[in-house]
Amino acid sequence: MESDREPGVGDEYPGTEPASLVQRGRARTDWIVYGVTAVISVAFVIWGGASTGSLSSAAQATLDWLLKNVGWLFVLAATGFVVFSLWLAVSRYGRIPLGREGDEPEFRTVSWIAMMFSAGMGIGLMFFGAAEPLTHYVLPPPGTAAPRSEPAIETAMATTMFHWTLHPWSIYAVLGLAIGYGHYRRGRDQLISSAFAPLLGKRRSTGPLGRLIDILALFATLFGSAASLGLGALQIQTGMQEAGWIGSLSTTVLVLTIVVLTICFVVSAVSGIARGIQWLSNINMVLAAVLAAFVFVVGPTVFILELLPTSIGVYIQNFGGMASRSGATGGRAMEKFLASWTIFYWAWWISWAPFVGMFLARISRGRTIRQFVAGVIIVPSTVSLVWFAIFGGTAIGQQRAGRNPYGNGSEEQITFNVLSHLPWESVSEVVVMALVAIFFVSGADAASIVMGTLSQRGSTSPARWMVIFWGALTGGVAAVMLVIGGDKALNGIQNITFIGALPFTIVLILLCFSLAKDVRDDPMVRRQSKGAEVLEDAVVAGVQRHRGEFELQIRPSGTQPGAEPGTGFTDDPGRSRPTD
Known part of the structure; x- marks a missing residue:
């Protein structure tokens, strides 16, 4: 049987790999991984520009088939990732560090949390913070509660927590742990394929099969970050209309917004993590906290406070039922709900997993597995709970009072409808647009760097031209996503995201087995077992x-x-x- 451990590795410091094994030096492009992904992605953009109708039809047909036949895979896998990551944290493997024993964390805890939160889902919280709880209140999931009723409030908050707390961050944690452990603890390249060495063997993980894994990761990352760019462009465009800066919504404005955002995040990406992402993340954390505090104070404060314990209790109580929702029991109505919400979210989180997970690994050296899981899952989940209680509670409170922030049901408009019933509307709208833009920039520049890393054999400092190329292509894919969606631009984003994430879902499932095998053979674990x-x-x-x-x-x-x-x-x- 093949062994991944090189002779003498860890001999000078039992239980860790020497720092010399961490890849350094000039970035070398893997022309197979980069070339195959780039050619197919550029062809996709050309297809969307030349024949939008045919691409839209093909995407819809593919989506319908996948939802009918493999939608269950997303539902089971997402919950499985929660169980697996929490098991790693509470087990004896939780003491294993991501690095040499004695390594100190590179970033302060506050900056660490701010960076992972901004990269992980900041733009989604801005887009869906008020929209999702209110939508589930007005139109609850099939078979749960009567629309606009008191039980519908509980259902709305529990369903929102289900989509935004343990599940997404567990998905990120699985990949982040696999990369961080393999790179800093075992000295492997910072590639997703390298994390499969325990399962496939070192030779296969660096051969054609390993390259296929990295290609699938690149595709998922590209489409996931493009989806975020599309959501950001939709909300910024709506904000500009609400502020009176533009007269009407149009494809031209969307494309121009995408161009500006793309230029911004490419510039931020080539500036490096410490100067770019950390700086933007800290600014955004302050702005987001100020906005949340403002809405909390001027909104229905008591109602928001009451929602906090209610949301936790109902989420825990209904967790099993929400995790087992499927078309088998809910019929066509449930299938439609899952496609629009739950499965779309799982696909979106999974497509984000390569770049968020690798980014989390990059900033988490020196922390133990238990610290990593606690920081990556518990802290952001708590912040999400508070965020949705504030914005969702305010939106539901206004709807109950007859102000109708729901409007026509357009998710990108609901946040601005809510703000229009609060003081200082014009100022808060500008803050929202700024937050959306910076959240996207801080997440997308991390995505561009990670795509460069995957394209250049795990280099932690990919070439600038590579980062710029993937950034520009992300903008092109986002534009295609919005255009093929037509009047319902969000549908185009959902369709392409789901298709792009499916192959990588299988990769993540297998990655859990590889990581479990890897930590069982950790030198610290072997010493503990031998000592006992x-x-x-x-x-x-x-x-x-x-x-x-x-x-x-x-x-x-x-x-x-x-x-x-x-x-x-x-x-x-x-x-x-x-x-x-």
Whole structure:
């Protein structure tokens, strides 16, 4: 059987890989991974520009078939990732560090949380913060509660928590742990294919099969970040109309918005993580906190506070039912709901997993698996709970009061409809647009860097031209997504995102098995197991020889009490002597 451990690895510091194994030096392009993905992606953009109708029809037909035949895979896999990541954290493997034993974290905890939160879902919170709870209140999931009723409030908040807390961050945690552990602990390249070395063997993980894995990761990343760009463009365009900056919504304005955002995140990406992403993330965290505090104070404060415990309780109570929703029990109405919400979200999170997971790994060196899971899952989930209680609670409160922020049901308009019933409407609308833009920039520049990393054999500093290429292509794919959606631009984003994420879902499932096998063979775990075995044997021997009256000693082998020390260590774990 093949072994991934090079001779002498970790010998100078038991339990870790030497830092020399971490890839350094000039980035080298993998022309197969880069070339295949680039050609197919450019062809997709050309197809969308030349024949929008045929691409739209093909995407819809493919989506209908996939939802009918493999939609269940997303539902099961997403919950499986939650169970797996939490198991890793609470098990004995939780003490394993992502790096050499004794490594200190590179970033302060506050900056670490801000960066992972901005990259993970910041733009989604802005887009759906008020829209999703309100939509589920007006139109609850099939078979749950009557529309606009008191039970519908509980259902709306529980369903929103289901989509935005444990599940998405567990998906990110699985990939982030696999990359961070393999790169900083085992000294492998920072590639998703390299994380499969324990399962496939080192030779296969660097061969054609490994390249296929990296190609699928590139596709998922490209379409996931393009989906975010599309959502951001939709909301910014709507905000400009609400502020009176433009007269009407049009494809031209959407495309121009995409161009501007693309230029911004490419510039941020080539500036590097420390100067670009960290700076933007910290600014956005402050702006988001100020906006949330403002809405909390001027909105229905007591109602928002009441929603916090209610949301947690109903989420826990209904977790099993929400995780098992399927077309088999809900019919066509449930299939439509899952396609528009749950499965779209799972596909979106999975398509984000390559770049968010790799980015989380990049900023988490020195933290243990338990710290990583707690930081990546618990903290953002708590922030999401508070965010949706504030914005969703305000939206539902206004709807109950007859102000109708739901309007025509357009998700990109609901946030601005809610703000229109609060003081300082014009200022808050500008803040929302700024937050959407910066959230996207901070997430998309991380995506561009990760796509460059995947294209250049795991280099942590990909060439600038590579980052610029993937950034520009992301903008092109986002434009195609919006155009093929027509009047319902969000539908085009959902369709392409789902199709792009499906192959990578299978990759993530297999990655769980590879990571589990990897940590079982960790030097720290082996030492713990060996220590427990030696101690047990010594106690058994002491009981047998001395009837329980004994003490254990550590001394060089080949000596007796009071004798001169010998050389080497004893191989007799049962060596003991009676107590006085």
